[in-house]
Amino acid sequence: xxxxxxxxxxxxxxxxxxxxxxxxxxxxxxxxxxxxxxxxxxxxxxxxxxxxxxxxxxxxxxxxxxxxxxxxxxxxxxxxxxxxxxxxxxxxxxxxxxxxxxxxxxxxxxxxxxxxxxxxxxxxxxxxxxxxxxxxxxxxxxxxxxxxxxxxxxxxxxxxxxxxxxxxxxxxxxxxxxxxxxxxxxxxxxxxxxxxxxxxxxxxxxxxxxxxxxxxxxxxxxxxxxxxxxxxxxxxxxxxxxxxxxxxxxxxxxxxxxxxxxxxxxxxxxxxxxxxxxxxxxxxxxxxxxxxxxxxxxxxxxxxxxxxxxxxxxxxxxxxxxxxxxxxxxxxxxxxxxxxxxxxxxxxxxxxxxxxxxxxxxxxxxxxxxxxxxxxxxxxxxxxxxxxxxxxxxxxxxxxxxxxxxxxxxxxxxxxxxxxxxxxxxxxxxxxxxxxxxxxxxxxxxxxxxxxxxxxxxxxxxxxxxxxxxxxxxxxxxxx
Amino acid sequence: xxxxxxxxxxxxxxxxxxxxxxxxxxxxxxxxxxxxxxxxxxxxxxxxxxxxxxxxxxxxxxxxxxxxxxxxxxxxxxxxxxxxxxxxxxxxxxxxxxxxxxxxxxxxxxxxxxxxxxxxxxxxxxxxxxxxxxxxxxxxxxxxxxxxxxxxxxxxxxxxxxxxxxxxxxxxxxxxxxxxxxxxxxxxxxxxxxxxxxxxxxxxxxxxxxxxxxxxxxxxxxxxxxxxxxxxxxxxxxxxxxxxxxxxxxxxxxxxxxxxxxxxxxxxxxxxxxxxxxxxxxxxxxxxxxxxxxxxxxxxxxxxxxxxxxxxxxxxxxxxxxxxxxxxxxxxxxxxxxxxxxxxxxxxxxxxxxxxxxxxxxxxxxxxxxxxxxxxxxxxxxxxxxxxxxxxxxxxxxxxxxxxxxxxxxxxxxx
Numbered sequence: 001x002x003x004x005x006x007x008x009x010x011x012x013x014x015x016x017x018x019x020x021x022x023x024x025x026x027x028x029x030x031x032x033x034x035x036x037x038x039x040x041x042x043x044x045x046x047x048x049x050x051x052x053x054x055x056x057x058x059x060x061x062x063x064x065x066x067x068x069x070x071x072x073x074x075x076x077x078x079x080x081x082x083x084x085x086x087x088x089x090x091x092x093x094x095x096x097x098x099x100x101x102x103x104x105x106x107x108x109x110x111x112x113x114x115x116x117x118x119x120x121x122x123x124x125x126x127x128x129x130x131x132x133x134x135x136x137x138x139x140x141x142x143x144x145x146x147x148x149x150x151x152x153x154x155x156x157x158x159x160x161x162x163x164x165x166x167x168x169x170x171x172x173x174x175x176x177x178x179x180x181x182x183x184x185x186x187x188x189x190x191x192x193x194x195x196x197x198x199x200x201x202x203x204x205x206x207x208x209x210x211x212x213x214x215x216x217x218x219x220x221x222x223x224x225x226x227x228x229x230x231x232x233x234x235x236x237x238x239x240x241x242x243x244x245x246x247x248x249x250x251x252x253x254x255x256x257x258x259x260x261x262x263x264x265x266x267x268x269x270x271x272x273x274x275x276x277x278x279x280x281x282x283x284x285x286x287x288x289x290x291x292x293x294x295x296x297x298x299x300x301x302x303x304x305x306x307x308x309x310x311x312x313x314x315x316x317x318x319x320x321x322x323x324x325x326x327x328x329x330x331x332x333x334x335x336x337x338x339x340x341x342x343x344x345x346x347x348x349x350x351x352x353x354x355x356x357x358x359x360x361x362x363x364x365x366x367x368x369x370x371x372x373x374x375x376x377x378x379x380x381x382x383x384x385x386x387x388x389x390x391x392x393x394x395x396x397x398x399x400x401x402x403x404x405x406x407x408x409x410x411x412x413x414x415x416x417x418x419x420x421x422x423x424x425x426x427x428x429x430x431x432x433x434x435x436x437x438x439x440x441x442x443x444x445x446x447x448x449x450x451x452x453x454x455x456x457x458x459x460x461x462x463x464x465x466x467x468x469x470x471x472x473x474x475x476x477x478x479x480x
Numbered sequence: 481x482x483x484x485x486x487x488x489x490x491x492x493x494x495x496x497x498x499x500x501x502x503x504x505x506x507x508x509x510x511x512x513x514x515x516x517x518x519x520x521x522x523x524x525x526x527x528x529x530x531x532x533x534x535x536x537x538x539x540x541x542x543x544x545x546x547x548x549x550x551x552x553x554x555x556x557x558x559x560x561x562x563x564x565x566x567x568x569x570x571x572x573x574x575x576x577x578x579x580x581x582x583x584x585x586x587x588x589x590x591x592x593x594x595x596x597x598x599x600x601x602x603x604x605x606x607x608x609x610x611x612x613x614x615x616x617x618x619x620x621x622x623x624x625x626x627x628x629x630x631x632x633x634x635x636x637x638x639x640x641x642x643x644x645x646x647x648x649x650x651x652x653x654x655x656x657x658x659x660x661x662x663x664x665x666x667x668x669x670x671x672x673x674x675x676x677x678x679x680x681x682x683x684x685x686x687x688x689x690x691x692x693x694x695x696x697x698x699x700x701x702x703x704x705x706x707x708x709x710x711x712x713x714x715x716x717x718x719x720x721x722x723x724x725x726x727x728x729x730x731x732x733x734x735x736x737x738x739x740x741x742x743x744x745x746x747x748x749x750x751x752x753x754x755x756x757x758x759x760x761x762x763x764x765x766x767x768x769x770x771x772x773x774x775x776x777x778x779x780x781x782x783x784x785x786x787x788x789x790x791x792x793x794x795x796x797x798x799x800x801x802x803x804x805x806x807x808x809x810x811x812x813x814x815x816x817x818x819x820x821x822x823x824x825x826x827x828x829x830x831x832x833x834x835x836x837x838x839x840x841x842x843x844x845x846x847x848x849x850x851x852x853x854x855x856x857x858x859x860x861x862x863x864x865x866x867x868x869x870x871x872x873x874x875x876x877x878x879x880x881x882x883x884x885x886x887x888x889x890x891x892x893x894x895x
Binding site: 068379392394395396397398399400401402403404405406407408409410411412413414415416417418419420421422423424 | 524798801811813814815816817818819820821822823824825826827828829830831832833834835836837838839840841842843
């Protein structure tokens with residue numbers, strides 16, 4: 001098969017597999033202080049920001065890449081990556097959508113998110129990230145009226161330095177683990193959200209991430225602050241172009257909820273998972289952590305993970321404020337040679353804190369799926385409760401499903417309950433569906449959707465529809 | 481520690497008549513241990529119990545040499561009354577007595593295996609330590625079709641003659657086709673601050689039945705590590721019950737390999753802890769072939785600043801279709817200082833299986849206490865009644881009624 005034919009075949013497999021030709025500005029290959037200064041300089045960052053990055057880099061130099069995870073991967077040469085690339089046409093920021101590079105707009109169209117129409121129709125403000133630089137932000141005016149700040153984090157560093165300085169690194173400090181520290185040193189862009197006191201954000205905030213330039217590690221940084229009594233729902237969705245080479249994605253997401261505030265963070269992740277033989281695909285090593293800082297605050301993570309060659313992430317909640325609530329709803333689907341090691345951490349520090357974990361894992365083909373979670377109730381977290389439910393579904397005997405929960409209870413007045421089951425789709429259910437005219441694939445899709453229902457219904461409407469389709473698409477070819 | 485190990489090792493070797501090759505192997509194990517040292521929290525399996533730290537804090541400097549030349553007097557007062565049984569008596573790590581008085585002599589064979597070193601599949605440094613320092617090792621072979629009439633009680637006693645010592649023990653058991661053995665491990669310590677490192681290996685042939693009860697009831701300041709490896713052939717059954725209560729620190733590891741179809745393994749355990757005791761049970765059940773079954777139930781009652789850890793793993797190989805694996809751990813924390821940690825793990829590579837685990841921990845149920853008190857019981861009585869019922873559930877899982885009653889009496893559980 002000649003190369004062209006191969007490419008066409010590949011494109012057939014992956015619905016969103018395409019990449020646009022835009023000339024990129026790139027930082028020199030490799031990771032050193034000069035590259036960090038280059039990034040900081042090109043973003044016109046203040047001195048304290050550069051200091052933050054360099055501090056993280058100092059720490060990064062002594063850290064070792066962790067190796068306790070279940071999915072092993074070939075060693076990444078961190079000196080062989082580009083740490084910054086931006087579409088050239090972005091050098092001078094366009095003032096409105098019309099000024100955007102038509103090619104960029106085309107890309108989003110293929111993704112199914114034409115900015116102007118869809119955003120308005122769906123009532124979603126979109127802060128689209130193309131590679132590493134935010135391209136356009138819509139609905140800014142409406143949000144500004146309420147005092148809500150929703151902008152690329154690079155802009156926030158310029159315009160709201162006080163807020164950024166106060167909260168950036170307060171949940172994921174520069175001295176954290178390997179990938180988080182790497183991100184702190186070289187992050188390029190991401191979203192910044194601030195909801196002022198008592199404001200209920202009138203719409204779902206949404207960002208579509210794209211990985212574009214070959215060999216570019218994506219280092220997004222998201223910071224969401226919900227001030228006292230406020231509410232925000234944030235959506236993150238991802239698709240990526242087809243690549244033969246493995247791409248590293250190490251984003252950091254920090255959430256801070258003050259007194260009585262609530263943050264709902266939903267993710268649909270559908271990055272390129274590699275081809276049928278496990279070649280290529282994205283490495284998704286993301287650090288997501290939320291801090292329930294104030295009393296009665298709530299953070300809820302919902303994720304649908306269907307893409308990436310390796311997914312390795314644990315969206316966590318630190319329940320510091322009294323009466324705070326942490327929730328984690330997850331669907332992870334692996335097919336072919338995909339691997340996932342995902343779960344959550346619920347750290348109970350305050351009194352009367354509650355957490356709930358619902359995790360659904362589905363593995364098919366030759367894939368491997370691990371739920372790994374921590375529930376830690378400290379001795380001061382009186383009267384706290386946790387409920388955990390992990391269900392796994394296996395399709396075929398070449399895949400694996402594993403559950404590794406860590407449960408620590410140091411408080412006699414707190415209760416922890418954990419349940420896990422592993423099963424397969426029963427012949428009876430399949431037979432029943434097929435008898436009623438569904439083909440085997442549709443039947444599996446239906447049953448799996450039922451299995452995941454508890455999590456899917458946590459998603460906002462716009463996402464739920466997309467996610468349901470995704471569940472079906474992800475399992476194509478796994479039956480029979 | 482290195483010089484001490486080397487010195488004590490040379491001393492123990494002197495007293496043994498070993499071939500050059502065996503000495504080489506022992507040396508190799510010793511070197512392995514010297515490199516690795518005692519397990520610490522950096523190792524995943526020891527995450528919740530840092531043995532290195534525990535030994536340092538509780539014992540300090542250990543010595544590894546045991547003078548096995550002189551015999552110890554067997555104190556018959558420790559023997560269990562009211563239950564006829566066979567005996568093996570260890571005193572300070574030395575085998576003083578092997579007595580199968582109730583059995584047919586030609587059906588049980590006791591083989592001296594001191595000169596063979598067995599490789600254990602688990603790779604922790606304590607097996608190296610055990611290999612390097614065990615000086616007597618026996619294999620007990622129960623012959624084809626023989627079922628022991630009376631249970632076998634292994635008495636582990638230590639007396640005040642020893643202090644800050646490491647004691648290494650090893651026993652191998654082979655249960656031939658259709659045979660059965662009931663075994664009780666009973667600890668009786670009057671010594672303080674010693675580290676006991678005990679390895680058992682069981683080989684169960686077709687249809688063999690092993691009932692393995694480990695009772696650590698009496699308060700003592702020793703540190704114990706016990707590793708049981710159980711290999712099971714077709715249709716065999718192993719039942720393990722652990723009462724974890726007496727020692728200052730104790731870790732019981734059960735590694736069960738279900739190699740034959742229709743083999744089943746049961747692991748039940750009770751933690752009943754007070755003071756600042758720290759106990760752990762780690763079980764690994766490997767379902768390696770189809771139609772195998774395992775069941776685990778662990779219950780803990782933790783008072784004062786005690787700490788219990790349960791790490792249970794069910795592994796299902798891709799060939800092991802139709803596996804049935806179940807695991808449940810429950811804990812009651814009575815004191816705000818007490819702590820329960822669990823890591824119930826599933827690793828599954830086959831799709832047609834039924835595997836589940838559950839874990840719960842919390843305080844005594846206030847409603848239940850209220851219910852009992854409103855019917856005239858005092859708080860203390862209600863509390864005892866609830867704990868009694870909670871633990872009875874596990875003790876009832878013991879299938880041997882004689883031993884069940886013995887253990888009930890020991891814990892003081894009423895029906």
